[in-house]
Amino acid sequence: MTTLVYLIPVALFLGALGLSGFLWALRSGQYEDLDGAAERILIDSDDGAENATRSK
């Protein structure tokens, strides 16, 4: 019983952390172009063009 007193809050906190992480990602527009994100990983950004054109 005593273990539950801190285990349940810990579990809930971790879950809430995951949830808020997801909501943050959603709000910051990371789900707006899923196909593009998959392709962008293949683009070399050695000339810095990638950073220059990032609109956010």
Added chain:
Amino acid sequence: MSCCAPGAEMALDMVSVTSALPSSQEIKLASRSLGDDLHQTELSIPAVRCGACIQTIETALGKLDHVEAARVNLSTRRVSIRWRGDDVPPFVAILGRLGYQTHLFEADTDTKDKTLSELIRAVAVAGFAAGNIMLLSVSVWSGAEGATRDLFHWVSALIAIPALAFAGGIFFRSAWNALRHGRMNMDVPIAVGVSLACAMSLYETITHGDHAYFDASVSLLFFLLIGRTLDHVMRERARTAVKGLSQLAARGAIVLRADGARDYLPVSEIEPGMQLLIAAGERIPVDGKIIRGASDLDCSLVSGESTPRNVAPGEPVQAGVLNLTGSLTIKATADAKDSFLAEMVRLMEAAEGGRAHYRRIADRVSALYAPVVHLTAFVTFLGWMAVTGDWHRAITIAIAVLIITCPCALGLAVPIVQVVAARRLFEHGIMVKDGSAMERLATIDTAVFDKTGTLTLGQPRLVNASSIDPAMLAIAAGMAVHSRHPFSKAIAGFAAPGGQHKFDAVTEQPGFGIEAAAAGSTWRLGRRGGWKARTGREGRHGYGGTVLTKDGIIVATFDFEDALRVDARAAIDQLHNAGMCVEMLSGDTAKACAEVADGLGVDDFVPCLLPSGKVERIERLARDGHKVLMVGDGLNDTPALSAAHVSIAPATAADIGRNAADFVFLRESLLAVPLAVDVSRKAGSLIRQNITIAIVYNAVAVPIAILGHVTPLIAAVAMSASSLLVVGNAMRLQGFATGASSAIARQDRPARAGALAQSS
């Protein structure tokens, strides 16, 4: 083409939309000001397919002067560009040089999709809550007792109540809306079941009871939200894809002021009496009268006539007509809101018939289902009250009945099938606006087609090429490349492979044809008799037709016919086989219609119809008890599209036509129509199966619940199992391979390969 995954959606494979590039004034008009001299323009680029494309476009645009940033969105196939200054950087030209066709996009006031983010947030919260509560519930089921169980119930309640309030809002609002208007929908039993279960569990928790149903109510919401989100994503994707097509209405026009100044004004600011300059290749924005210039007009989108009309000063022109060969000065005779286009919108709104009365299957089922379920629960309560007199027990069991019958499977049964079906149609380039369209399409028995632009491409094809001297044909083709007249384009397709014929001078005489000088002789390509007034030397060999003359002597004649859309014949045969009656309605002449109808095996046709005539015809069919599918593309078809029970438009249709239609197909092949009917019918039968499954499940589960044997564990298992069964059944739609779809896939390949080659 390894860069383009085979699974990537093949939306917007359309190639040949005849429209001029947007002018820089037009771009500026459509861009959004971000303040501080900064503008944002959205362009749709259908050919973007892979990482390489993204990089090419972003680098090329980023290098332009005044461009702040360019970012490609691969999911929506759009690029948004931020730029400074008054002059629009040449995006369209740059992208054109890279091989990407672009369409201008109206920058939305708020590009974010609010409903979608609300749904996703709700799914996330419900998922989090369901996971955690389920974890606690498993401990309770495996034997937690006394104070531990109470603690777990309390924690569950603390998670469940805020989660239900947040994630369930969508259902509660929709249910309330339905009830307020005296209707029933699936959300009513959901809302009632979930909130009663929650209230009862709370009471149980407070009174240290055994059973709390927090897990059931939250996971129910979670499943339903997933279904709803998928449904929304599918529809949204169709909507953006349709919106990304080029706009076929003019956005503005150059106005010639009395003092000679030229201003580019948006359509809404053009007033009667203004003089407008319409260059070749532009659409006419408002109704007007020609005051200067001669040209050929492509009226196919407006009246359904396939042959370009020759116009001279003094003649009236309608909004939406495409100016082909020469520049015109017209005097506006009506405001945009009184123009032909607006007239069509009014007719369309008046015609809004069949679909307004249509009630979706899910709503019809729930109208029967909800009262039955609620009555059963109530009778159960009364029964247990009568037998035991223990009101707490009676309520507990009655609510267990409500939970077990909560239409989780029923709520998923319809949308999940429609999502899978829409996805399948999407893969074949067919966009579905909403699920009810598929239900309606499954019921039709009569298909009505427009002629020009639907059964035919609205582009002429040279039919007697084999009987023309190849040398003459090559000369004609060399001349024809200088014109955008549809006949010229058809002839230009026969250009000699070994390069262009050399001419000293080529001039286009709007309304007459093309004149070229080569090696001392004068060649003319144009209407027979077209030059007579100017030369007076032509022979008289019948009327009409297009001829090539050398120094006034006819050396070749060209016959054209309107090219039939790919697979039109096969599509109509398939519709016949599906037991449908096929009709053709057209604004074109009886002769032109008869030829097409004979060639395609159409049962019946009505020529020379005005837009209102088409509506009347469809309404008469509807009165005779037919369910009518309308397939059409022109402005003149738009009222008919909305009058019909369900409607399909090709992507080349006028903007309002595309918006009015329930389905839009992006490929050239007309086989899209039988495919859509086929998939809709299959979806219809799967929906009926799913509803049967859900009802059978209830028939088994309800007696158990009424007898009071349902614990939260049984409720959770039964609910998940029935949902999985329904989803699994819907997935079978993916497996159905039909003749129509494989035929479409076959003929798609070359087009797709062409698009790929272009994009790399």
